[in-house]
Amino acid sequence: MSINAIETSGLSKSFRGVRAVLDVDLHVPAGSVYGLVGKNGAGKSTLLKLVSGLTPQDRGTVCVGGRQLRPGESDPRLGVLVEAPAVYGRLDAFENLMNRALILGLPDPKAACREVLELVGLGARDAGDGRRRVLWPRGTYVDDLSTGQRQRLGVALALLGDPEILLLDEPLNGIDPTGAAALRDLLARLNRERGVTVVISSHVLSHLERVCTHYGIMRGGFLVRELTEGELADACATYLTLRVDAPERAVAALAEELPGLTVRVLPDGALRVTAPGGGEPDRRVLSQALLSAGVAVSELSVSAPDLEAELVRIIDGREPSRAAGDASAPGRGRSS
Amino acid sequence: MRNQLRAALYLLLHDAYLKGAVAITALLPLASALVTLIPGVSPITFESVLASAVGAANFGASFAMAGLVAHDLASGGLRAACLAPRGRLRYVASRAVLAGVVSVALMLWAVVVAAVLLVFPGVYVGHPDALAELVGVIGVRVLVAWAYAAIAMLLTWASRRERGMGGVFLISLAVSAGILGLLVQMLPVMVAQLFSQELGSALLDGLRAVLLYPLVESFAVVDPLRSVALPLVYVAVASALSCRLWARRAV
Numbered sequence: 001m002s003i004n005a006i007e008t009s010g011l012s013k014s015f016r017g018v019r020a021v022l023d024v025d026l027h028v029p030a031g032s033v034y035g036l037v038g039k040n041g042a043g044k045s046t047l048l049k050l051v052s053g054l055t056p057q058d059r060g061t062v063c064v065g066g067r068q069l070r071p072g073e074s075d076p077r078l079g080v081l082v083e084a085p086a087v088y089g090r091l092d093a094f095e096n097l098m099n100r101a102l103i104l105g106l107p108d109p110k111a112a113c114r115e116v117l118e119l120v121g122l123g124a125r126d127a128g129d130g131r132r133r134v135l136w137p138r139g140t141y142v143d144d145l146s147t148g149q150r151q152r153l154g155v156a157l158a159l160l161g162d163p164e165i166l167l168l169d170e171p172l173n174g175i176d177p178t179g180a181a182a183l184r185d186l187l188a189r190l191n192r193e194r195g196v197t198v199v200i201s202s203h204v205l206s207h208l209e210r211v212c213t214h215y216g217i218m219r220g221g222f223l224v225r226e227l228t229e230g231e232l233a234d235a236c237a238t239y240l241t242l243r244v245d246a247p248e249r250a251v252a253a254l255a256e257e258l259p260g261l262t263v264r265v266l267p268d269g270a271l272r273v274t275a276p277g278g279g280e281p282d283r284r285v286l287s288q289a290l291l292s293a294g295v296a297v298s299e300l301s302v303s304a305p306d307l308e309a310e311l312v313r314i315i316d317g318r319e320p321s322r323a324a325g326d327a328s329a330p331g332r333g334r335s336s
Numbered sequence: 337m338r339n340q341l342r343a344a345l346y347l348l349l350h351d352a353y354l355k356g357a358v359a360i361t362a363l364l365p366l367a368s369a370l371v372t373l374i375p376g377v378s379p380i381t382f383e384s385v386l387a388s389a390v391g392a393a394n395f396g397a398s399f400a401m402a403g404l405v406a407h408d409l410a411s412g413g414l415r416a417a418c419l420a421p422r423g424r425l426r427y428v429a430s431r432a433v434l435a436g437v438v439s440v441a442l443m444l445w446a447v448v449v450a451a452v453l454l455v456f457p458g459v460y461v462g463h464p465d466a467l468a469e470l471v472g473v474i475g476v477r478v479l480v481a482w483a484y485a486a487i488a489m490l491l492t493w494a495s496r497r498e499r500g501m502g503g504v505f506l507i508s509l510a511v512s513a514g515i516l517g518l519l520v521q522m523l524p525v526m527v528a529q530l531f532s533q534e535l536g537s538a539l540l541d542g543l544r545a546v547l548l549y550p551l552v553e554s555f556a557v558v559d560p561l562r563s564v565a566l567p568l569v570y571v572a573v574a575s576a577l578s579c580r581l582w583a584r585r586a587v
Contacts, residue, residue, distance in 0.1 A: 054415060054418060054419070054586065072583065072584055074423050076421050080419050083412075084412045085412060086412040087416075088347070089410070089411045091347075091350055095346075095350060098346060100343075100416045103339050103340055103416060103417055104420065
């Protein structure tokens with residue numbers, strides 16, 4: 001049985017009577033890239049602060065790698081960037097990293113700082129003339145850095161000490177598109193090559209859909225749903241909507257002739273047909289099967305909801321189109 | 337703990353407040369020595385220059401440490417310390433230990449400055465036989481400065497608000513100049529005296545015995561045991577309260 005990298009149970013936190021996180025049972029599988037999505041104020045940052053120990057919880061438990069943490073306790077296996085980067089404004093980037101490296105007791109703190117600076121694109125680069133040019137602005141106070149540079153520094157701080165689990169809250173905020181793509185690639189690489197579990201929160205879904213293997217959706221302080229990349233992909237599969245003169249006969253005919261298809265009867269009598277793997281069902285074969293069963297098709301349309309639209313539906317509290325209100329007939333196309 | 341202490345020292349060495357504390361400790365006795373160069377002004381003793389330097393160092397220790405924790409609060413930097421094994425406890429402990437180190441260092445700096453100022457023609461050693469006693473006085477001042485710094489840090493942390501240079505200066509001055517001690521003493525005594533003169537006097541004596549500022553009223557060690565034990569008790573209590581403060585605070 002695999003241990004979740006992070007697991008919470010009944011986690012709750014209120015601020016001056018305002019409930020920020022409520023009874024959250026989070027399950028982050030080890031080795032996953034877990035996207036925490038939700039609108040602003042949904043409780044994503046508070047949840048990450050509770051998990052990281054920056055904010056002690058009112059109720060509930062947090063387990064990291066199977067070990068239960070005390071309220072306000074931080075696990076050394078975590079690398080954290082929550083809200084603003086944990087930096088001293090009147091130190092430069094390298095000095096801030098040195099401070100963190102000393103706290104972690106790294107054996108060669110300067111080398112470790114240089115390595116993470118290079119990883120996030122703030123390190124030394126070959127200037128083209130054979131000389132190494134330092135890109136990170138040494139001697140410049142962090143207060144004087146751009147938002148994007150500060151954010152990169154925050155990620156660099158989180159990466160110090162080779163953490164097993166990264167908690168990143170809106171890490172791509174303020175970073176230019178090229179930098180954001182590079183950072184996404186870096187996270188994917190760390191996950192793939194070093195097995196680092198990444199929890200990344202964002203309200204910009206396009207930031208997540210290229211890297212995440214699991215999703216947790218927050219709304220009003222609740223974790224309303226957890227789903228895998230596959231489950232989300234299934235929810236986003238291309239489907240056909242058919243209007244036929246005899247829905248029940250059509251379901252039986254499709255179950256008989258095309259058993260691989262999933263057929264659902266919608267409340268208005270229309271049929272929704274999906275193919276395995278999320279691909280588009282073959283319209284010609286489907287029409288022939290219905291025709292041979294004596295079913296007349298009056299309307300046929302193709303829909304292909306995208307990942308973002310599907311997530312937005314869940315975030316907004318509207319169930320995914322095919323899960324809500326449908327009289328489902330999965331598998332061999334039984335109707336109900 | 338060792339790691340947190342190394343990091344705290346690294347931060348302190350990059351902190352402007354420490355530089356300010358070092359400068360104040362040197363400038364105050366320098367000013368009193370410079371005054372002797374004015375024609376007609378009487379020479380002053382080495383002991384009074386030293387007292388001036390030690391007084392400045394006393395303030396400087398509170399100023400440097402309250403400034404350091406003000407910087408911790410002002411930025412997200414505090415999180416770097418809390419995101420470590422037993423981070424909150426070790427964060428407070430590292431600052432408390434560092435306050436002691438800073439107190440020792442600034443007192444030594446004060447002694448060096450005072451010794452250097454002997455080159456001024458208007459500065460002379462008043463009591464050559466009593467120089468050995470000064471070691472004891474300096475030792476007590478180190479402990480009192482440490483206790484004051486621990487209290488100044490506690491007040492800065494407890495204020496919850498981001499403090500600028502002015503706020504840090506006021507907190508440090510209120511604590512290290514004994515203003516806070518006087519207030520703590522006078523307010524209950526004034527209330528007690530409304531009821532009974534004797535009760536007021538008894539309370540005054542009782543409070544003087546447990547407050548720090550009477551230990552540094554004169555440049556001498558009055559009660560050696562109390563002079564050593566009382567500051568250490570203050571350091572321990574202030575650190576314990578600070579730990580309690582940070583145990584459940586969101587950062």
